Amino acid sequence: MSNILSVLLQATNTADNYFPIGIQLIFAAGFVATMIAVSALLGPKRKTKEKLENFTSGIESHGDARQPVAIKYFLVAILFVLFDVEVIFFYPYAVNFRELGWEGFMAVLMFVAFFLIGFIYIIKKGALNWED
Amino acid sequence: MAITEIIFWFLSALAVISAIMVVLSKSPVHSVLWLIAVFFAISGHYVLLNAQFIAIVNIIVYAGAIMVLFLFVLMLMNLNKETEPQKNLWMKLTGVVSGGCLLIILISLVRQATEIKGKIAVTKTGDIGLIKVLGKELFSSYVVPFEISSVLFLSAMIGAVVIGKKD
Amino acid sequence: MPERAELGVMNAIIFSALIGVVMMLGGIVIKSNAGIKLLAIILLFILLGSHLAEYYDLFNIHIQTHGMLAKSRFGMFFNTIIISLTLLYVLLSGDEIVKVGTYGAEYFALIFFSLCGATILSSYNNLLMLFLGVEIMTIPLFVLTSSEKKNLKSNEAGLKYFLMGSFSTGILLMGIALYYGGTGLFAIEASKAANEAQQAFRILLPLGLLFIFISLSFKVSAAPFHFWTPDVYDGAPSVFTSFMATIVKTAGFIAFIKLFELRSVDMGYSWKILLPLIIILTLLAGNITAVFQQSVKRMLAYSSIAHAGFMLFALYNPNDFGKQGIMLYTVAYSLATIGTFAVLTKMKDYTYEGYNGLAKTKPVLAATNTIFILSLAGIPLTAGFFAKYYMLASALKESTSNLWLVIVAVLFAAVSVYYYFRVIQAMYFKDGNAETTEIKPFFKTLLIIIAALIIVIGLMPSLLLDLFYA
Numbered sequence: 001m002s003n004i005l006s007v008l009l010q011a012t013n014t015a016d017n018y019f020p021i022g023i024q025l026i027f028a029a030g031f032v033a034t035m036i037a038v039s040a041l042l043g044p045k046r047k048t049k050e051k052l053e054n055f056t057s058g059i060e061s062h063g064d065a066r067q068p069v070a071i072k073y074f075l076v077a078i079l080f081v082l083f084d085v086e087v088i089f090f091y092p093y094a095v096n097f098r099e100l101g102w103e104g105f106m107a108v109l110m111f112v113a114f115f116l117i118g119f120i121y122i123i124k125k126g127a128l129n130w131e132d
Numbered sequence: 133m134a135i136t137e138i139i140f141w142f143l144s145a146l147a148v149i150s151a152i153m154v155v156l157s158k159s160p161v162h163s164v165l166w167l168i169a170v171f172f173a174i175s176g177h178y179v180l181l182n183a184q185f186i187a188i189v190n191i192i193v194y195a196g197a198i199m200v201l202f203l204f205v206l207m208l209m210n211l212n213k214e215t216e217p218q219k220n221l222w223m224k225l226t227g228v229v230s231g232g233c234l235l236i237i238l239i240s241l242v243r244q245a246t247e248i249k250g251k252i253a254v255t256k257t258g259d260i261g262l263i264k265v266l267g268k269e270l271f272s273s274y275v276v277p278f279e280i281s282s283v284l285f286l287s288a289m290i291g292a293v294v295i296g297k298k299d
Numbered sequence: 300m301p302e303r304a305e306l307g308v309m310n311a312i313i314f315s316a317l318i319g320v321v322m323m324l325g326g327i328v329i330k331s332n333a334g335i336k337l338l339a340i341i342l343l344f345i346l347l348g349s350h351l352a353e354y355y356d357l358f359n360i361h362i363q364t365h366g367m368l369a370k371s372r373f374g375m376f377f378n379t380i381i382i383s384l385t386l387l388y389v390l391l392s393g394d395e396i397v398k399v400g401t402y403g404a405e406y407f408a409l410i411f412f413s414l415c416g417a418t419i420l421s422s423y424n425n426l427l428m429l430f431l432g433v434e435i436m437t438i439p440l441f442v443l444t445s446s447e448k449k450n451l452k453s454n455e456a457g458l459k460y461f462l463m464g465s466f467s468t469g470i471l472l473m474g475i476a477l478y479y480g481g482t483g484l485f486a487i488e489a490s491k492a493a494n495e496a497q498q499a500f501r502i503l504l505p506l507g508l509l510f511i512f513i514s515l516s517f518k519v520s521a522a523p524f525h526f527w528t529p530d531v532y533d534g535a536p537s538v539f540t541s542f543m544a545t546i547v548k549t550a551g552f553i554a555f556i557k558l559f560e561l562r563s564v565d566m567g568y569s570w571k572i573l574l575p576l577i578i579i580l581t582l583l584a585g586n587i588t589a590v591f592q593q594s595v596k597r598m599l600a601y602s603s604i605a606h607a608g609f610m611l612f613a614l615y616n617p618n619d620f621g622k623q624g625i626m627l628y629t630v631a632y633s634l635a636t637i638g639t640f641a642v643l644t645k646m647k648d649y650t651y652e653g654y655n656g657l658a659k660t661k662p663v664l665a666a667t668n669t670i671f672i673l674s675l676a677g678i679p680l681t682a683g684f685f686a687k688y689y690m691l692a693s694a695l696k697e698s699t700s701n702l703w704l705v706i707v708a709v710l711f712a713a714v715s716v717y718y719y720f721r722v723i724q725a726m727y728f729k730d731g732n733a734e735t736t737e738i739k740p741f742f743k744t745l746l747i748i749i750a751a752l753i754i755v756i757g758l759m760p761s762l763l764l765d766l767f768y769a
Contacts (some may be wrong), residue, residue: 001221013274014182015180015181015182018179018184022139023277027178039274056268059236066214067205068207068208068209069207069208071203071208071296071298074204074205074208074296075292075296076202077197077200077201077204077291078201078288078292078296079289080197081193081197081198081201082285082288082289082292084192084193084196085193085285086285088189088192088193089270089278090269091185091263092185092263092264092266092267092270093267093271095263095264095267096264096268096271098268099268100267100268100271100272103271104272107271107275107279108271110279110282111278111279111282114282114283114285114286115282115285117253117286118285118289121289121290121293122289122293124277125293125297126297127292127293127296127297
């Protein structure tokens, strides 16, 4: 019994376990692709000029939709990436929480402290204020 | 051919083809989408190599966050047909020649290494890529680089605020 | 190996990171430019104090680094030099730094972080730390380069620097990966056991080293990887160019020497062909192009490439002469460059014509600037002469077959005299009304002190080199 259990536990950590995920990915992508393909093949096609125009609530469309976006979005996005990377590092720590003990805790605490200072800085500078 | 091998070759082909498409696509948005395909293929490779943590990080950070940044940059730049830069033919030619030289060196190097010949990647063995083992290493042997990297993040934060914020 | 590794972290690294944090938070509290500058100077004194305390074994923080960092006399001495130089630089140009934009405190914080990267580069023992050091040192520079937001040239320079810099960092990472493939180690010192286990893949090692070599050549702007330098140095705000051309560049050389002193053997015979070629190309690209420049700032950018050519001698011959020489060169070149750039930032017009008649309007500036420029040209009685002398001597000491390389270098040094003397000619022998911004007596005093230092070191280089062995 314990033998089977240990085999099972071992099994949770090899690439084989990702096989179902892979199958699911293939199915998900395949489903979407089939649906699009089938609806394109079976659906009726009437390519008149009016049909192909962009729908803008009845008003005639003008200009280009591709306007440069405000830099604010980019600032938020880049700050998001930085904190995203920080959070990623918690994961290997959390898995080893007990074994690493106080030393590991201090390491993480220091890391977080640096980020917290960065966060305070960002808030105080008003980098996340939308209206300015 | 075992199923692992089939997956290996499939992922390799996917990665190489998508990478070529990144360069060849006319529209930058398509390039970004192909790049996401490259990241997924490489994540698949990581899983095959039992490096699960890296596989997940690759998808979350690179395919997720960084690609969003790429798209933002594309939208910031307002790329139109008219503003597309003119590419010099000579420039392209030099690029091909110098890149080809590097490729020849790399290929000849691998061919010279008789010990490596015939060996393929060792898949599904080793546990260094597992999250638990990796975490232990990261917080013991590699704790100093880990802490120092936070300085890097701080300077990136300051940089984002200094350059990105309206005065 | 616990008896060796473990005292690796240096005060300079920890303190420079922490004072960077204090500085960026200080910017929130302190609003006046004068206050920010004062805080930066106080913090730099604290940094210097903490570093010297460790240098003289009074106080240091012990951290288990697992062999990531290794303390060496060479690195410690270099850190003393760069921290002192940064202090001098901030004292001299602090006013200009806060004037660049609205983020005075941030600029100082970025300079401190960059300094933190430089101190890591002087003590790394592991390629991961090399990578982190290079990144921590250069990322703040991308920001500083484009900090003059209203100036299109500054923006362009920042973007160019960022793109080229991240590309070369990619090459560095590739090199580190191949190095790891070849040796199974990130450590720069070879361990026998690991090496034998990896014998089969050893063929990857030279290629990995070549990639690292290319990337680091880029960082120190050695030809043919120098094309970014003139545009970036020219486009960046002058005060920050001064920092980039001195402290950052020399730190790049220290990182370079630290790795290849141990590892150049692994590149085999190609090392002995590759490096002289790069030295000559760098000297050629720097000196010849500098001759044709109309702007003094751009000329100085090219001349910094030319100086990189000389500093590469220390990489080619890392013997005693080479090591003492790189220290001497760091001091001589950085002092002179910080000085000329300080004068340059005060000028209204950066072209040679802008310097016309400076000797009449501002005699102190003209006189000190002459000394800086003589030192850059390597005229005897200035520090620059001995710096160049040690570099060339290191090549001859290694082998007399390097004589041709030395002769070529001397010829290029002669070429450099032409474009340096054009500045002196403009200041003393041309009529004009050189316009400067307001100059404080403190600034003049500092310039005189730097000029005096250059002459003292030029007369007695042993004063500095004795400190190295003290």
